[in-house]
Amino acid sequence: MTVGNANKFNIKSIAVIGAGPSGIASLHELTRVTKSGESLFGLDDVSKYEKNGELAFDKVVAFERNSTVGGVWCKSAFAENNVDPNLPKIYQKTSDELDKLDFSNPTETYQKTPIDEELEKKLDSSSFEKPVSIPVNKELETIINNQWRSSAAYNHLFTNVTNRYMIFSFNDIVGQELDDLNHKYEHLLNLQSARDVSDYLEKTAEKKNLKKYIRFNTNVERVKKLDNGKWEVVVSYESKNNNGEKFINWYKEYFDAVIIGNGKTVPIIPKIKNLFKFAEVNKDKVIIKLAKSIQDTEFLRNAKKPLFIGSSVSSVDLIQYCYPRDLENPSIYISRRSPTSLHNWITFATYSKGIVNKPEIAEFLPETNSVKFIDGTVESDFDAIVICTGYHKYYPFLDQSFTEKHKEEAINFYKYTFSIGDPTLALVGNEYAGFFFNRVESQAAAL
Numbered sequence: 001m002t003v004g005n006a007n008k009f010n011i012k013s014i015a016v017i018g019a020g021p022s023g024i025a026s027l028h029e030l031t032r033v034t035k036s037g038e039s040l041f042g043l044d045d046v047s048k049y050e051k052n053g054e055l056a057f058d059k060v061v062a063f064e065r066n067s068t069v070g071g072v073w074c075k076s077a078f079a080e081n082n083v084d085p086n087l088p089k090i091y092q093k094t095s096d097e098l099d100k101l102d103f104s105n106p107t108e109t110y111q112k113t114p115i116d117e118e119l120e121k122k123l124d125s126s127s128f129e130k131p132v133s134i135p136v137n138k139e140l141e142t143i144i145n146n147q148w149r150s151s152a153a154y155n156h157l158f159t160n161v162t163n164r165y166m167i168f169s170f171n172d173i174v175g176q177e178l179d180d181l182n183h184k185y186e187h188l189l190n191l192q193s194a195r196d197v198s199d200y201l202e203k204t205a206e207k208k209n210l211k212k213y214i215r216f217n218t219n220v221e222r223v224k225k226l227d228n229g230k231w232e233v234v235v236s237y238e239s240k241n242n243n244g245e246k247f248i249n250w251y252k253e254y255f256d257a258v259i260i261g262n263g264k265t266v267p268i269i270p271k272i273k274n275l276f277k278f279a280e281v282n283k284d285k286v287i288i289k290l291a292k293s294i295q296d297t298e299f300l301r302n303a304k305k306p307l308f309i310g311s312s313v314s315s316v317d318l319i320q321y322c323y324p325r326d327l328e329n330p331s332i333y334i335s336r337r338s339p340t341s342l343h344n345w346i347t348f349a350t351y352s353k354g355i356v357n358k359p360e361i362a363e364f365l366p367e368t369n370s371v372k373f374i375d376g377t378v379e380s381d382f383d384a385i386v387i388c389t390g391y392h393k394y395y396p397f398l399d400q401s402f403t404e405k406h407k408e409e410a411i412n413f414y415k416y417t418f419s420i421g422d423p424t425l426a427l428v429g430n431e432y433a434g435f436f437f438n439r440v441e442s443q444a445a446a447l
Contacts, residue, residue: 020071
């Protein structure tokens with residue numbers, strides 16, 4: 001294949017956004033090939049090749065906004081470490097003002113950290129070794145808290161894919177070790193907890209010496225394609241001085257190619273009339289959470305009348321924690337957009353005994369702690385509401401100039417991997433797949 005200037009494919013430096021399964025698979029593949037094309041697949045230590053300048057790429061850097069690897073399985077960002085808000089907040093905006101915003105739009109839900117003209121000028125002379133420091137005020141802190149940096153995993157979350165397919169081929173688990181994992185939980189054969197997956201990913205990164213390529217606690221703020229063909233990556237990380245004052249440190253770095261591997265992290269929040277007013281008026285009566293912000297499921301077991309907005313995988317995963325309860329007097333409610341779900345087993349589960357299925361919500365009625373549905377029916381006295389409406393395919397760091405230049409092709413990826421708009425941009429892991437680990441490893445190998 002010939003594409004204009006052959007130098008476009010003279011890739012020597014690569015930025016990887018995210019160090020979850022997608023980032024780990026990408027780092028392993030990119031650092032296990034030599035300039036001559038020899039594969040070093042599975043080799044634990046490639047430092048000899050690196051020292052001799054034999055590896056295909058001179059610089060590979062993964063930017064991970066949490067303190068450990070794992071992505072959705074990152075234990076430093078899930079359960080008690082989840083700091084995502086129950087609902088979006090915007091500095092000095094009232095509930096009435098929030099209800100006027102459209103949080104079903106990811107540009108409203110995700111708040112970008114502003115880069116003003118002064119900071120832009122300072123960034124021109126910044127580097128990894130010489131960042132620009134900006135004090136964190138209350139407004140900036142609110143913005144950071146609305147960037148959905150935590151993991152959606154919660155205490156007691158288990159996988160719904162068998163263990164054999166939650167493993168990379170370059171760090172396989174076989175024989176007695178796999179058998180022990182399959183039988184670790186008496187009533188959940190062949191499945192594992194989120195913490196087990198987190199441990200495996202951390203051990204994989206350690207064993208394959210991948211952590212040296214990762215910059216932890218680092219958030220990618222902007223990715224911009226320059227006229228010279230390079231990618232300008234602007235990142236930030238937080239720090240504190242001796243007085244406990246917070247700062248955001250910024251710098252720019254340049255790469256020949258970029259791999260997006262950060263997954264789906266920005267929740268879809270349906271625009272429903274009076275949602276934020278309802279949350280404010282009934283804050284002492286009703287627990288309202290996004291599935292993204294749940295730390296522990298105990299509140300569901302204690303809820304007398306829970307409502308789940310959305311009827312797919314997240315709802316089914318969470319509803320199980322509402323039991324046991326009286327099945328003859330249904331008290332679990334689902335508001336659903338469609339009478340059926342993507343998979344038959346989900347549809348079957350959501351129509352189980354003890355569950356009442358309702359249509360979409362027309363509006364919340366704050367003063368009476370009630371919910372009106374589009375069929376005109378009204379239900380009152382919910383004490384827990386969980387919004388389980390999925391996640392956006394959204395890349396907030398991609399600079400608008402790049403997406404405008406390439407229109408939809410910029411984020412249209414052939415085989416969900418290769419950008420049609422630019423051959424030096426790629427995507428790993430941002431599509432639904434049952435055998436996710438196998439998929440991202442295949443994508444990384446293809447790249």
